[in-house]
Amino acid sequence: MQHNSLTPSSDYLSRLNSEQRRAIETTEGPLLILAGAGTGKTRVLTTRFAHILLTGKAYPSQILAVTFTNKAAKEMKERVGAILGEPVEGLWLGTFHAICARMLRRHAEYVQLTSGFNILDTDDQLRLLKQVMEPFQIDTKRWPPNQLLGIIQRWKDRGLTPDRVTPVEDTDFANGHALAIYRLYQERLQTLNACDFGDLMLHVVEILRTKPDVLAQYHRIFRYILVDEYQDTNTIQYLWLRLLAKRHDGISNIACVGDDDQSIYSWRGAEIENILRFEKDFPGAKVVRLEENYRSTDQILAAAAGLISHNEGRLGKTLRSGRKNAHGEKVQIIGVHDSDEEARVVGGAIERLQKSGHPLSEIAILMRAGFQTRPFEERLLMLGVPYRVVGGLRFYERAEIRDCLAYMRVLSQPSDDLAFERIINVPKRGIGAVALQKLHKEAQTLPCSLVDAVNIQLSTDSLKGKSKKALSHLMANFTQAKATLDTEGHVVASEQLLEESGYLQMWRDDRSVEAPGRLENIRELMRAIGDFATLEGFLEHVALVMDIDRTETDEKVNLMTLHGAKGLEFDTVFLPGWEEGVFPSQRSLDEGGNRALEEERRLAYVGLTRARQRAVILHAASRRIYANWQSSIPSRFIDEIPLEYIDMRGESVEKRRQASFSPSMFASGTFTSTRSNRSQPAYKRITDIKETTAHIPLGATVFHQKFGEGLVISSDGDRLEVNFNNVGIKRILANFVEIKS
DNA sequence: TGTACCAAGCTTTTT
DNA sequence: GCTTGGTACA
Numbered sequence: 001m002q003h004n005s006l007t008p009s010s011d012y013l014s015r016l017n018s019e020q021r022r023a024i025e026t027t028e029g030p031l032l033i034l035a036g037a038g039t040g041k042t043r044v045l046t047t048r049f050a051h052i053l054l055t056g057k058a059y060p061s062q063i064l065a066v067t068f069t070n071k072a073a074k075e076m077k078e079r080v081g082a083i084l085g086e087p088v089e090g091l092w093l094g095t096f097h098a099i100c101a102r103m104l105r106r107h108a109e110y111v112q113l114t115s116g117f118n119i120l121d122t123d124d125q126l127r128l129l130k131q132v133m134e135p136f137q138i139d140t141k142r143w144p145p146n147q148l149l150g151i152i153q154r155w156k157d158r159g160l161t162p163d164r165v166t167p168v169e170d171t172d173f174a175n176g177h178a179l180a181i182y183r184l185y186q187e188r189l190q191t192l193n194a195c196d197f198g199d200l201m202l203h204v205v206e207i208l209r210t211k212p213d214v215l216a217q218y219h220r221i222f223r224y225i226l227v228d229e230y231q232d233t234n235t236i237q238y239l240w241l242r243l244l245a246k247r248h249d250g251i252s253n254i255a256c257v258g259d260d261d262q263s264i265y266s267w268r269g270a271e272i273e274n275i276l277r278f279e280k281d282f283p284g285a286k287v288v289r290l291e292e293n294y295r296s297t298d299q300i301l302a303a304a305a306g307l308i309s310h311n312e313g314r315l316g317k318t319l320r321s322g323r324k325n326a327h328g329e330k331v332q333i334i335g336v337h338d339s340d341e342e343a344r345v346v347g348g349a350i351e352r353l354q355k356s357g358h359p360l361s362e363i364a365i366l367m368r369a370g371f372q373t374r375p376f377e378e379r380l381l382m383l384g385v386p387y388r389v390v391g392g393l394r395f396y397e398r399a400e401i402r403d404c405l406a407y408m409r410v411l412s413q414p415s416d417d418l419a420f421e422r423i424i425n426v427p428k429r430g431i432g433a434v435a436l437q438k439l440h441k442e443a444q445t446l447p448c449s450l451v452d453a454v455n456i457q458l459s460t461d462s463l464k465g466k467s468k469k470a471l472s473h474l475m476a477n478f479t480q481a482k483a484t485l486d487t488e489g490h491v492v493a494s495e496q497l498l499e500e501s502g503y504l505q506m507w508r509d510d511r512s513v514e515a516p517g518r519l520e521n522i523r524e525l526m527r528a529i530g531d532f533a534t535l536e537g538f539l540e541h542v543a544l545v546m547d548i549d550r551t552e553t554d555e556k557v558n559l560m561t562l563h564g565a566k567g568l569e570f571d572t573v574f575l576p577g578w579e580e581g582v583f584p585s586q587r588s589l590d591e592g593g594n595r596a597l598e599e600e601r602r603l604a605y606v607g608l609t610r611a612r613q614r615a616v617i618l619h620a621a622s623r624r625i626y627a628n629w630q631s632s633i634p635s636r637f638i639d640e641i642p643l644e645y646i647d648m649r650g651e652s653v654e655k656r657r658q659a660s661f662s663p664s665m666f667a668s669g670t671f672t673s674t675r676s677n678r679s680q681p682a683y684k685r686i687t688d689i690k691e692t693t694a695h696i697p698l699g700a701t702v703f704h705q706k707f708g709e710g711l712v713i714s715s716d717g718d719r720l721e722v723n724f725n726n727v728g729i730k731r732i733l734a735n736f737v738e739i740k741s
Numbered sequence: 742t743g744t745a746c747c748a749a750g751c752t753t754t755t756t
Numbered sequence: 757g758c759t760t761g762g763t764a765c766a
Contacts (some may be wrong), residue, residue, distance in 0.1 A: 069755040097756045
C-alpha cells in the first residue's frame with residue numbers, strides 16, 4: 001500500500017477503476033460497498049472521505065467515520081491527510097467504542113453516570129461479576145463466571161439491557177439467576193461510576209433512543225457517515241448506526257464498506273445478517289461491488305473462489321485479477337506425518353526462500369489457534385530464522401502493567417474500588433480476605449469508597465497491628481504522590497508512587513526469569529505516560545486502545561492466527577493444520593453447526609487471500625492434542641479447492657487419503673474417498689474415530705508409519721505397547737498402526 | 742494468611 | 757502436558 005503523500009488534489013481520482021470511482025462519487029444516499037479481498041477497500045474509503053471534503057460537501061467535523069480497530073482509524077486519518085496534503089483535525093473518526101466513549105462523556109448524566117466514568121478492562125469485569133455472584137451461592141465449577149460474563153456481553157451486543165431481556169432470551173445458566181446477576185452487575189457498575197466495553201455502546205444507544213433532542217443534535221452534526229468492516233458489526237452497533245443515519249428529513253448518507261465473505265467474528269457477537277440485509281434496512285440503497293483484485297495471482301484467487309463458493313447465503317462477488325501476468329504458481333498442498341514434520345517442511349521452505357532473496361517480513365505462517373505456533377517457533381529458533389509472534393498477550397494485558405495502571409487509577413480517582421482492590425495487597429502487605437471483608441462492610445453501610453473506608457477505619461482504630469501499619473503507609477504513599485502530581489506532573493508522581501509503595505522493589509527482589517522483563521515493561525509504560533498531557537488522558541487512551549505503539553518492520557517471519565491476519569497481505573503464506581477437527585475447529589462445529597462451518601470456511605478464505613504470490617497448505621496425518629495423539633483427516637476445505645489450482649507436493653495426498661481411510665485402520669468402513677463422495681457425511685468427529693478403533697490382539701504384527709513393523713506386547717484399550725523391529729519398545733495409540741497379521 | 746496439592750480446562754479476541 | 761484456580765490445611 002503506497003502513501004501518495006504529494007498527490008495533487010486534482011487527480012486523486014485518476015488512478016481508480018470505474019467501480020472504485022463510483023464508490024467514491026456516489027456520495028448521496030445509502031451505499032453499500034462490497035469490497036472483496038485485495039480490491040483497494042481502504043483506498044476507496046479514504047479517497048471517499050477526502051472527496052467529500054474537497055468538493056465542499058462537508059467540513060471535517062461533519063463526517064462520522066467508524067472503524068473497528070485503532071490501527072484502521074489511525075491509517076485512515078493519515079491517508080486522508082496525505083490526500084489533502086495536510087493533517088485534518090476535529091474529526092469524528094475512530095473506533096465504535098472510542099466514538100461512543102466521547103459521546104457518553106457528553107451525556108453521561110442521562111444514564112446516571114458522571115462524565116468522569118471509568119472504563120473497565122476484562123479483569124475488572126470478571127472480578128466485579130464474581131463479587132456480584134457471591135450472594136447467589138452459585139457453584140462456580142458448574143457455572144464459570146467467565147461464561148456468564150460472555151452471556152452478559154452477548155446480551156449487550158444485542159442491545160439488551162436487563163429490562164429488555166425477555167424470557168425467550170433468558171438462559172437457565174446459574175440455576176436461572178443469570179438475569180438477576182446481570183441486573184445487579186449493572187447496578188454495581190453504576191455505583192462505581194463505571195462502564196464495561198459493551199456499556200459504551202449500550203448507554204449511547206439508550207440515550208439516542210430516549211432523548212430525541214440529543215439524537216437531533218447528532219443528526220445536525222453528521223452529514224456523512226462512513227463505516228469500515230460492516231460485516232463485523234453486531235446488533236448494538238447496527239442500531240447505533242441506524243439511529244444516527246436515519247434522519248428525520250429522510251436523508252441517509254451512510255456508506256458501509258464490507259465483505260460478507262470475510263465475516264469471521266460471529267463469536268464476538270458480529271451479525272453477518274447486517275450486511276446481507278443492508279438494502280432492506282436502507283431502502284433505495286445503491287450497491288457497488290469492488291471485484292478487481294490487485295493482490296493475488298489468478299491461481300490463488302481461483303482457489304479461494306472455489307472454496308468460498310461452498311458457502312450459501314452470500315451476496316456474491318467474483319474476484320477478477322486486476323494484475324497483468326498474474327498466473328503464478330498453483331496452491332501447494334503438502335501432506336506430512338505429524339506437527340514436527342510440518343514445522344520441518346515449513347522451516348526448510350522458508351530457508352530456501354530466504355536464500356533466494358525473499359524478504360522474511362513478506363512470509364507469514366497463519367494458523368487457526370495461537371497454541372499452534374509452538375512447533376514453528378522451535379523449528380525457526382533451531383534454524384536461526386528470525387520470527388515474530390503477532391498477537392498473543394498484549395502490552396496492557398500483562399499483570400505488571402495492570403498493577404501499575406491500578407495504582408495510577410487510584411491516584412487519579414481514589415473512589416476506583418476495583419483498582420484499589422487489585423493493589424491493596426500487591427506487593428504483599430498482609431491484607432487478606434478478612435481485612436478486605438471488613439473494609440467492604442464499612443464501605444457498604446455508609447456507603448463510601450474502599451479508600452474512604454480505609455481512612456475511616458484508620459482514624460477509628462478499628463484496624464489493628466500489621467494491617468493498620470501497612471494501610472496507613474499505603475495511604476501516605478497516595479497522599480504524597482497526589483502532592484507530587486500537582487507540583488511535578490503525572491510522570492514523576494507515577495514513578496514515585498510505584499517506588500515508594502514498594503511495587504518496583506517487589507519485582508527487583510523477584511528471582512524468576514520473567515522479573516527483569518517485567519521491569520523493562522514498566523519502564524516502557526512510564527515512557528508512554530510521558531506522551532500524554534495528563535494522567536486522565538493517558539488512562540482514557542489505555543482503556544480504549546489497549547496496545548502500545550510499536551512499529552515492527554524488521555526482517556522477521558510473521559507467525560499469527562488467521563483472525564490476526566485479516567487485513568494484511570504477504571508474498572508467501574503458509575497455512576498449516578488443515579485437518580478436520582483443527583480447521584475447521586471441532587469445537588466451533590459442535591457449538592455452531594453449519595453456521596459455524598461457514599464461518600470457518602470464510603476464515604480459510606481469508607487465509608488464502610492474504611497471499612500475493614504463493615500459498616502453501618499443510619495437513620498432518622496425526623497430531624498431538626493435549627496429552628494424546630489423534631489421527632487426522634485432511635480438512636474438507638482442501639477438497640473444496642478445485643483440483644486444477646492445486647499442486648500436491650511431497651507425498652501424494654490421494655495416496656495418503658487412501659491410507660487414512662483404509663478399513664484396517666478404522667474398524668468401520670464409513671470412510672471412503674472424500675472427493676468422490678462429497679455429498680455424503682464423509683467426515684466423522686475425531687472423538688468418534690477413537691471409539692471405532694479395531695481391537696488389536698496381543699502378539700499381532702502391526703505396521704506404524706514412522707517406526708515400521710513390530711509386535712504388540714501389551715494393550716490397554718487403545719493404548720498399545722509395541723516392540724518395533726528397528727526402534728524397540730514404544731507406547732502407541734492403536735489408531736496409528738495397521739494390523740499386518 | 743500463605744502454601745500445597747489436586748482437578749479441570751484447554752479457539753478465535755479488532756474494543 | 758501444562759497452566760490456572762479453588763480448596764484444604766498448616
